[in-house]
Amino acid sequence: MSNTQKNRITVEIYGQQYVILGTESSSHIRHVASLVDNKMREISSRNPGLDVNKLAVLTAVNAVNDYLKMKDLLERLQIEQLKEKE
Numbered sequence: 001m002s003n004t005q006k007n008r009i010t011v012e013i014y015g016q017q018y019v020i021l022g023t024e025s026s027s028h029i030r031h032v033a034s035l036v037d038n039k040m041r042e043i044s045s046r047n048p049g050l051d052v053n054k055l056a057v058l059t060a061v062n063a064v065n066d067y068l069k070m071k072d073l074l075e076r077l078q079i080e081q082l083k084e085k086e
Helices: 028-048 051-084
Strands: 006-015 016-024
Touching: 006 028, 016 028, 028 051
Parallel strands: none
Antiparallel strands: 006 016
16 A cells, blocks of 8 residues: 555536545645636637536547647657757
8 A cells, every 4th residue: 555645635627626636736736627627618618508528528638639749749859859869
């Protein structure tokens, strides 16, 4: 069993309260929740007829898309950096 301290934080995302349990700092968890809330509100403002489930899925799709773009960029930068060292 891990001895890592877990933080239990209550956050509000799109008008609903959630209890998040994680090893990250409370401020990090709050920041992540704020980003999710902001993205949901942004998508909702462009698509006011979406129900909450579809809104949540579109928010997840956007987040994973952003993650994959950043991961690809990081990998390309690491490759470039390795080439420069050769």
